[in-house]
Amino acid sequence: MTDDIATAFDHPEARASAAGGLPDRLSLRDFVVSADIGAFQEERGATQRLRFNIVVEIAPLPAGLDDDVDRILSYDRLIEAVEAELAGSRLNLLETLAEGVAARILAEPQARRVFLRIEKLDRGPFALGVEIVRDAAALPIAGAGAPCPVVVYLAPEVAETIDLSALLDRYGSGPDPLILALGLPPGTHPETRPATRPDVVTEEARRRIALLAIEQRAWALAARDARLKVVATRTELDWALRHGRAAVWAPSKIVLDTPGAPLDKAADGWALALWLAELLGARRVVAHGTVTIPAGSRVPVERA
CATH class of the missing domain: 3.40.1160.10 (Acetylglutamate kinase-like)
Structure with a gap:
């Protein structure tokens, strides 16, 4: 898995030289947004910058694509997954945010596996972050929502x-x-x-x-x-x-x-x-x- 992560975030040239056939992928690099997030009281009510790097392994493109954007998993869907998760309830943990974004992406029919890195850029002269890998095949089957009370x-x-x-x-x-x-x-x-x-x-x-x-x-x-x-x-x-x-x-x-x-x-x-x-x-x-x-x-x- 460590090699997979390194390859996922590596430059395409390094990826192309890897042994074995690797699936196609879609990527969103260095996407920076501001959000109110964090477990500490000093983080509440103040936005901080988050940097997202996302790589999605995708199923083979359908035959007869005909240059039709509606038939693929587009870059916009990755951005929308981030924005939709941040628009929900305020979160304390990057881990929770990462899980939510990954789940939204893997709900797309073409997505097979997602590599996700999120970093806080304003907590010091460094970047603090998390990295996760999630596989669509390992997702639990979605159950019914909570009943109406x-x-x-x-x-x-x-x-x-x-x-x-x-x-x-x-x-x-x-x-x-x-x-x-x-x-x-x-x-x-x-x-x-x-x-x-x-x-x-x-x-x-x-x-x-x-x-x-x-x-x-x-x-x-x-x-x-x-x-x-x-x-x-x-x-x-x-x-x-x-x-x-x-x-x-x-x-x-x-x-x-x-x-x-x-x-x-x-x-x-x-x-x-x-x-x-x-x-x-x-x-x-x-x-x-x-x-x-x-x-x-x-x-x-x-x-x-």
């Missing part, structure tokens, strides 16, 4: 007193998985936490404090019934949906990492619940407590 929102005034066992029995008996979403408890507006001067608390701090306050409620609620699982990432959420586990949403990571999330409404648990329902294509949203049902929601909304 029912999102149940518990307004602050009912979350503490609701009969949780009865609620889970009611919604858990249906065919659709259940996600519980919560709002801020009364008297815990972001401006009052932490105990410091309000004029020095930044907007980002207010958002994070509000989201963390909702997460505290999620953990407290889950502790009341063993059937509940707190979910903080999209992976955890999809797992819970596929396995029929009733979930309580801890919103910080998904809200902060998803482009287009309503960050200006981080203190509004009802707005976040509606956004999550639309993001997941929920079957419906059920509101327990006092809420204002918006007009034009893409997901059916009903009061309990």
Whole structure:
């Protein structure tokens, strides 16, 4: 495999002299984009340059090509794979980004194997990166997506007193998985936490404090019934949906990492619940407590 990697990224002259017949390949060299990526706090909210080098081994070109671009795997598809993966949720790891880009490329009918190198160019006077090799023949067979859930929102005034066992029995008996979403408890507006001067608390701090306050409620609620699982990432959420586990949403990571999330409404648990329902294509949203049902929601909304 090491020799394969060296050959893949080597100059075509070296590749041509290699022993044995090598498959045709398509390449994208030194493609540089800027992205918000990284696991460290200092990397959040600031773009940095990423350099992509991609080599794709492809099936033999079809007979009678007739100079028709629609019959081949084009260079544009490689660029689109990178751009589409970066346009999704914010990522912490280059490894995750590489896996996603490789999977998109190998979904193309002509692609057989992909060699991918991604480097960060702005973390120092050097390049930091990862290299992966993925084979289309080794990909797992794609299964069905996560089922459409029912999102149940518990307004602050009912979350503490609701009969949780009865609620889970009611919604858990249906065919659709259940996600519980919560709002801020009364008297815990972001401006009052932490105990410091309000004029020095930044907007980002207010958002994070509000989201963390909702997460505290999620953990407290889950502790009341063993059937509940707190979910903080999209992976955890999809797992819970596929396995029929009733979930309580801890919103910080998904809200902060998803482009287009309503960050200006981080203190509004009802707005976040509606956004999550639309993001997941929920079957419906059920509101327990006092809420204002918006007009034009893409997901059916009903009061309990």
